[in-house]
Amino acid sequence: xxxxxxxxxxxxxxxxxxxxxxxxxxxxxxxxxxxxxxxxxxxxxxxxxxxxxxxxxxxxxxxxxxxxxxxxxxxxxxxxxxxxxxxxxxxxxxxxxxxxxxxxxxxxxxxxxxxxxxxxxxxxxxxxxxxxxxxxxxxxxxxxxxxxxxxxxxxxxxxxxxxxxxxxxxxxxxxxxxxxxxxxxxxxxxxxxxxxxxxxxxxxxxxxxx
Numbered sequence: 001x002x003x004x005x006x007x008x009x010x011x012x013x014x015x016x017x018x019x020x021x022x023x024x025x026x027x028x029x030x031x032x033x034x035x036x037x038x039x040x041x042x043x044x045x046x047x048x049x050x051x052x053x054x055x056x057x058x059x060x061x062x063x064x065x066x067x068x069x070x071x072x073x074x075x076x077x078x079x080x081x082x083x084x085x086x087x088x089x090x091x092x093x094x095x096x097x098x099x100x101x102x103x104x105x106x107x108x109x110x111x112x113x114x115x116x117x118x119x120x121x122x123x124x125x126x127x128x129x130x131x132x133x134x135x136x137x138x139x140x141x142x143x144x145x146x147x148x149x150x151x152x153x154x155x156x157x158x159x160x161x162x163x164x165x166x167x168x169x170x171x172x173x174x175x176x177x178x179x180x181x182x183x184x185x186x187x188x189x190x191x192x193x194x195x196x197x198x199x200x201x202x203x204x205x206x207x208x209x210x
Contacts (some may be wrong), residue, residue, distance in 0.1 A: 001025040009163075017133070017172025019097040024167035027190070030139055036083075037111055037139075040065065045079030047113055052069050059118040062173055066108040072127055074108065074206050082109055090135045090203040093100055097133075097169040104132055106203040114141065114184045120121055122146065122153035122180040133171025138162045139190040140149030141198040148178040164189055 009022035066082030091101040148157035
């Protein structure tokens with residue numbers, strides 16, 4: 001992997017509506033987000049391994065801010081409120097990716113923690129009634145983010161290298177594509193971040209009434 005110094009990673013449009021902006025979050029903001037993720041986990045809705053309807057248990061540990069998600073639907077309840085500053089950060093991300101935020105008002109955020117060995121299978125984010133983009137922020141260990149197609153979980157897909165501080169937005173023609181994380185590279189987080197593993201925050205509009 002090339003670094004952000006001698007050979008900076010460049011912004012890439014991976015597919016129509018899908019934009020990868022490397023190192024978008026400055027290091028101070030990364031630290032603030034890691035601290036916030038720890039604090040949220042001490043609240044009323046802790047990180048948990050989601051049990052799927054078929055009985056399988058996800059290796060990723062998840063915490064939900066705002067409207068609560070369970071496989072494969074949203075509940076009316078709110079556990080940890082979605083902070084206004086995080087909504088504003090998501091809007092700034094859309095301005096960076098698309099040039100405007102279009103009134104984006106997320107009402108839910110999934111915080112996924114990847115301990116060593118954790119991964120995420122190919123899936124679609126289809127529980128939302130809104131077609132607004134998904135904003136994804138990466139913290140900690142580097143990973144392979146597999147960005148596929150709308151029809152199935154297999155090829156064609158494109159593997160994107162996501163590192164700490166990266167922004168990935170997918171909307172428009174790419175809003176409903178399958179995606180996943182087949183591999184995380186342990187020990188690749190910045191030591192000063194104080195994080196062992198990977199955190200991923202995805203912000204969405206559910207399109208559901210309050």
